[in-house]
Amino acid sequence: MSSGPAVLSSTPMPASEAKWITLKKIVYRDEAGKERVWESAERTTRKSSGIDAVAVLALIRSKTNAFPLSTIIIEQYRPPIDKYIVEMPAGLIDEGETPDQAAIRELEEETGYKASKVVETTPVLVADPGMTNANMKLVVVRVDLEDKMEHPTQKLEAGEFIVRRVVEVDKLDQVLKEYETKGYVVDAKLQHWASGYDMARRITAGQL
Amino acid sequence: MSSGPAVLSSTPMPASEAKWITLKKIVYRDEAGKERVWESAERTTRKSSGIDAVAVLALIRSKTNAFPLSTIIIEQYRPPIDKYIVEMPAGLIDEGETPDQAAIRELEEETGYKASKVVETTPVLVADPGMTNANMKLVVVRVDLEDKMEHPTQKLEAGEFIVRRVVEVDKLDQVLKEYETKGYVVDAKLQHWASGYDMARRITAGQL
Numbered sequence: 347m348s349s350g351p352a353v354l355s356s357t358p359m360p361a362s363e364a365k366w367i368t369l370k371k372i373v374y375r376d377e378a379g380k381e382r383v384w385e386s387a388e389r390t391t392r393k394s395s396g397i398d399a400v401a402v403l404a405l406i407r408s409k410t411n412a413f414p415l416s417t418i419i420i421e422q423y424r425p426p427i428d429k430y431i432v433e434m435p436a437g438l439i440d441e442g443e444t445p446d447q448a449a450i451r452e453l454e455e456e457t458g459y460k461a462s463k464v465v466e467t468t469p470v471l472v473a474d475p476g477m478t479n480a481n482m483k484l485v486v487v488r489v490d491l492e493d494k495m496e497h498p499t500q501k502l503e504a505g506e507f508i509v510r511r512v513v514e515v516d517k518l519d520q521v522l523k524e525y526e527t528k529g530y531v532v533d534a535k536l537q538h539w540a541s542g543y544d545m546a547r548r549i550t551a552g553q554l
Numbered sequence: 555m556s557s558g559p560a561v562l563s564s565t566p567m568p569a570s571e572a573k574w575i576t577l578k579k580i581v582y583r584d585e586a587g588k589e590r591v592w593e594s595a596e597r598t599t600r601k602s603s604g605i606d607a608v609a610v611l612a613l614i615r616s617k618t619n620a621f622p623l624s625t626i627i628i629e630q631y632r633p634p635i636d637k638y639i640v641e642m643p644a645g646l647i648d649e650g651e652t653p654d655q656a657a658i659r660e661l662e663e664e665t666g667y668k669a670s671k672v673v674e675t676t677p678v679l680v681a682d683p684g685m686t687n688a689n690m691k692l693v694v695v696r697v698d699l700e701d702k703m704e705h706p707t708q709k710l711e712a713g714e715f716i717v718r719r720v721v722e723v724d725k726l727d728q729v730l731k732e733y734e735t736k737g738y739v740v741d742a743k744l745q746h747w748a749s750g751y752d753m754a755r756r757i758t759a760g761q762l
Binding site: 356358360367369382386389403426428472476478481484523533540541546547 | 572595633685689
């Protein structure tokens with residue numbers, strides 16, 4: 347009987363054996379002209395766009411206001427954490443793709459929803475610049491539905507296990523807080539977006 | 555004549571030589587019971603708290619409303635990116651520290667400002683869970699000033715070069731957008747917070 351996904355072993359790995367990640371020794375000159383060393387982990391998968399990945403914030407609207415403005419988050423098991431992680435839909439950019447194209451493709455594959463338009467795309471952002479060179483863009487898209495909420499079929503690849511969840515944007519921060527008690531962990535970018543959104547509403551309401 | 559910080563060389567590094575980062579080969583059982591392999595980069599510096607780092611969103615207020623609600627961001631050269639990165643004040647958690655204590659300490663060291671109170675602390679978040687086990691908490695603090703804006707002295711260590719910048723919270727998203735033209739790169743967590751904040755204001759204003 348399977349009891350769900352789990353890490354069976356985790357062992358140090360020579361960089362020469364790794365396919366997806368490499369370690370780099372960086373020698374650099376600091377602001378005072380002194381030579382220093384820094385260590386960095388880098389993805390080996392970056393394509394000619396120069397950008398590793400995109401994350402997608404989808405705003406799902408009903409043309410008849412049949413439901414409140416909503417977004418979609420995904421839950422998936424992540425081996426480096428050995429837990430289910432709650433994230434925005436996201437993925438690596440394929441060769442020849444623009445970030446917007448990758449965002450629209452990943453949104454449809456992971457959630458089934460088709461973007462009606464791209465609202466905005468951030469400049470290149472870095473996820474953890476003290477530790478890695480990993481970079482990405484946040485793409486905000488609108489999904490305009492004719493009337494009631496729809497639940498289109500996901501287009502997952504074999505071996506992909508992604509649960510999607512539609513959440514009212516106004517309730518996102520509260521929903522994320524509730525995941526902790528279930529043993530899930532929230533992605534930092536998603537939580538920061540939700541925290542900023544929630545903070546704006548609290549400041550407007552005079553609560554801070 | 556120095557022309558500022560810069561990478562001099564970047565070379566592949568055996569994991570056995572790295573001090574700060576290690577590569578792990580993870581064998582795990584997936585949702586279908588199949589054994590699979592994943593690669594992960596991990597910090598070697600995590601202390602007994604089990605949490606690598608904190609980021610600090612400081613809300614700077616004047617008791618006399620002498621200036622609008624503001625926050626503080628920092629600019630620092632990051633070797634893995636070879637550019638100046640714009641981030642929230644942040645840092646690794648020392649042994650024996652709580653996340654809140656680390657946040658208050660890092661804020662004062664990097665910016666000079668002393669937190670008046672902790673507004674809220676998120677659960678543990680993960681920065682890039684497909685690639686690393688790196689985790690952190692976002693700590694929101696208030697800095698209550700008696701009247702006008704103050705500019706207390708930073709407490710930087712030797713070899714630390716951090717520029718701080720006070721920004722009106724309502725203008726944060728716009729300020730971050732302007733960094734791209736200067737060749738700076740914005741941290742994903744900071745940009746996501748600002749994007750969420752800005753989106754809430756645009757939705758309230760009926761602009762989306």
